[in-house]
Amino acid sequence: MSILEGKRVTKNFGGLTAVSEVDFEIIEGEIFGLIGPNGSGKTTLLNLINGIFPITDGEIHFGGQRLNGLRPHQITHLGIGRTFQIVRAFEGMTVKENALVGSLFGTKKEKNISKAMKEVEEVLDFVGLGAKRHYKISEITIADRKRLELARALVMNPKLLLLDEVMAGLNPREIEGLMEIILTVNRKGITVLVIEHVMKAVMGISQRIMVLHHGRRIALGSPKEIAENEEVIKSYLGEKFARRERTFLKRG
């Protein structure tokens, strides 16, 4: 059954429409890909889901609960975790402290700090930051910051995880690693929504993919369908990639 459902979701900034009448439905337990050219409204859609922007028109439901008009922290407490495209870690706090905030104030609002510390350390080990837990944010690499973003979202132990371009700017090896992590997370039963530009990754891990273009939904379906969808190819993927992808999918 669906965990997150959007009906004719629309957002206007003054004159221009960033997202218009997008319908979507995310099935519990799946990895749902969201792709589209820059400025196609992907991040805006995320901001609408977790309440950073007020929604102009339409409705978003999370497990039956209507999200319209809720403040970000309320939505977080319902069980939606999120990472930021431009990393928004708390400079001046250590890696561990950053993650700790998530577990103290996230979905389960851990009261006991030492207990929180423990699980934070587990999560940090899981995303591979265990060794750097005492580093200041300024002292760690982009890749690590992305991992931290992920960790911060995970310790909030969400039912739904929104990942905004966690792979942007990483080298292939790091990407492989992150894909692994995301799949493991998903296996633990956490539904995941990924925004990605790295086609290979998003095609590889998502069960279903939605394509946005100029704020409209131009396609929704399995990676295979998307790769073959003419409009998508025209407006976004481009022939060359599509061909390679088809052959890639044929081989299975």
Next chain:
Amino acid sequence: MVNLGRKGWLLIGGGLCIFLFLAPFVLRGYWIRLLTNMFMFAVLAESVNIIAGYCGYLALGNMFFFGLGAYTVAVLMTKFSFSFFSALLIAGLGASLFSVIVGLPVLRLKGQYFLMGTVGLLELLREITTNISLTGGGQGITLPIFPGGAAAANHFFYHFMFGLMLISIACTFYISKSRLGYAFRAIKFDEDAASVMGINPTPYKTAAWAISAFFTSLAGAGYAYWMSYIDPGEVYQIMPSVKMYLMMVLGGAGTVLGPIAGAFFIEFISELVWGKFLELHLLILGLVLVFVVIFTPKGFIDLFQRGLTPSKLLSGIKANRI
């Protein structure tokens, strides 16, 4: 510097406290007064540290809580013949309540606008106090003299401010270790990210300001009784606010003991300055401000950490210059 364990530090700290507690019994009046003054500023710096250093909201006008406390006590003691301590309690709680009330609208402002808002509040409260006959208006108000001679008074106010300082330190220490502290700092560094991570900023901001208000107001209350005469122009000043910020920055914003150390340091400096150069102290205080922010924008604790070599000093500049 040798690194004693936690116990060692506790020992030193405790020793220092006992020493300071007994000090007034050996020191002469001026020194008692000087230290009392330092404790007072330490309290003020610490309470600014809570709202600005931890929570990142720069309440430059924070001194209006000081005036509020001072006048609450003054009016209650003279016009309604309250005892000092009951008046004190009311002053503290009153200020916190007030901070919550004005906080709801004012804490919505960010950065410069919050800063300027608090300055506006300072001015407004001064003008209002000047215009109410209950507070003695512009003529100021005279409090009852502390009964029981010079020594008794000196010791009373010394220990009052000293105790207040210890409490404020303890409170800040608790905050820094508790969920509150994490929430404050998260809000300071990135309020949106904080709210996405499940922190509802409003109550935390308000709490931070209320605590800050509480201590500032108590300090003001003590001050009023200590000076035994106050007028609006004197207790609602912006100058001490700025001094508080200097102390906080110098000692290290968002650390427990930094502001305290900063307060002591600055008070000693200005004390030395008056003695020597009569007509230059503004200039010197001004230059101290300028040099501090240029060379040690993160406070001298940070400087100690990085080491005191000239190159390190210059790196302090490099961080912020354009």
Next chain:
Amino acid sequence: MKKGKVCVWSSWGVILICGLVLVISSELVSAQEAKIQIGAAVSMTGRLAKEGNLVKKGYETWAEWINGRGGINVGGKPHKVEMIYYDDKADPTTSAKLTEKLITEDKVSLILGPYSSGIAAATSAIGEKYGFVTIAPVANGDFVYERGFKYLFSVLSMATGDLVPVAELAVKQIPKPKTFAVVVLDHVFTLPSLEGVKKRSLELGLEEIYYGKFPVNTSDFSGILTTIKSKDPDLLYFGGFFPDAVSFYRQAKELNVNAKLYTTTGTAGHPDWLSVMKKDGDYVLAQVTWHPDMTYKGPFFTSVSYNEFWKKRHGEDSSFFSACGFVAGILMQVAIDKAGSLDQSKIRDALRGMDIETFFGGFKFDEKGKNIAHRMGIVQVQAGKQVLIDPPRPGVKLLYPAPSWKER
């Protein structure tokens, strides 16, 4: 974390060292003692710097003068005096601290008071604590003396009497004034004087047709003046700081607001008034604590000879602020002479019993330490000069009614 802590404590170390240095240095200061040390904390900077420095000048000159005569006579043998000055920055806290420093650290034998009521209120409390006589040279807000202090003495009569002579003068004039308006700065400096003259005027049967209190730093009086103009009072009582008075009367001229008599607290007697206002300053009245043309006689000086002495030293008339400082010194010295020792309680009793006339005027203190023998002088600015018109002198009369701004 640990590291941070280490640093915090090391900084504490630095501070404690600073403290030690300070202790030692102060010890060195208070070590040498030969003469009578007299301490004074006055405002050399801050909002009251101008007046504070003038008072200090009075103290300095007195010290030179007394040392020139061999010093203060204590029980038969003269002691030279040595002054210690601190700058209280016109801030009561600082002033209180410095006064306590003078008493407990520098171990001075005598204290000469600070400038202004607000600050005297703070320092007198210290003097009282240690049983030190405080002679307040220029602090005549009644509230300062209403706290039952035993060691506090005022050089001046109380502020509520400051402008009373103006009202008394006015009602003697032809055409007799009927109405008056009061415009006053809401501040301890000005309120008492204006309240006093208001009360007296009402007693004398004048009618109050306007009363306005303005806050500190009011720059624009045109609103208030417009109101006053519509009421057209005979007497205009104004009380405010120097800049307030200047912009008030300038705007009065601009808006052509006329009265038969203009008054300010102090300001028109202020040294800077003439240089700033030029001829627009004419006809305005103000109280002065002292004036060279006064005709008091006393030990050491008459009003005239004092001013000549001052002229020789400084090449200018003595301002009344300096006179207050100077006479405070003389009081102290007379009291010690009479007490025959430096014992504060003896000095206090000497002052209590005192009833003398000096170049400054009479001195007789009531049980609260108010000087009941002193009477403010009233000056009117006539042709760019501050002319003493009260106490009355032959050949000097009040210019009344003042011509309208247009006719000047």
Next chain:
Amino acid sequence: MEASCFSEASTDFISNHEERDHMVGQVLVNGFLQGGFYACIGVSFSIVFGIMKVINLAQGTQIILGAYVTYTVSQILRIDPFFTLPLAVIGLFILGYLIQKYIINLVAKGGLVITSLLTFGLNLTLINVALLIWKADFRGTNPWYMGMSLEIAGVTIPYVRLIIFVIALLFTIFLELFFRKTETGNSIQATALNPKAAQLMGIDIGKTYCLTFAISSALGGAMGTLFILAKPISPFTGGDFLIILFSVAILGGLGSIPGALVAGIVLGMVESFSVMFFGIEYQKIALNLVYLLILIFLPKGLMGKRFYG
């Protein structure tokens, strides 16, 4: 006491009608003329605030320094204060440029606490320097036309205030044109919007900031010249401007010059009408209340951008 003069101040207007109308006219003019001056000093603060996000707590004293230049020069050369205006402008321009180049730029990226502390430190330093040079005495000018005024329909308009108003207005308009039309002006605005982008476009941020601060300082100097015509000054007078500077900047909106102009005049009106309706002792309260209410309820100011976040 307050109560009594409250009623007085208000009743007399109800009592007599054409007196009241004439009164309103006068008060209107007063507020307007005062407002012009407020607007201009406000602008001098507002541009630094809007463009560099720096709260210049020394602005008041810079204005006073301008006044001192005027005072000194007109005393020495025995010339009309107005003719010293260019000197005040140039002098303060240079001072401002140096301050920004060698002091403020060193901490420009330091954030709000740092810059505010710095400007306050500068303020103290400047005050003390002024104190050493000119002493604590009150200094004032008194040209021959001081206090003269023309009368139109029972409303008196003092020449000095009129001239002050006009000059202040000219300065403001000139500045607005400078920002709109000239290339330098545009580059300054670009820097204001987004320093990083501006840098990429090849604008020298440091230099732009110096220029901005210098302009603001120069404007302050000019206003000093005008101020000392109306009121005597001492080194400590500068602090009195603070809340006006803030109010104009806030009410006018972040760094918006036309906004500041309107704001200044609105404040002037509030000031003089509050006197008319409530009595003068409520003037400052009214000002501060308006200031806070705007800050809280009118986030965009009158013509500026919004200022949450």
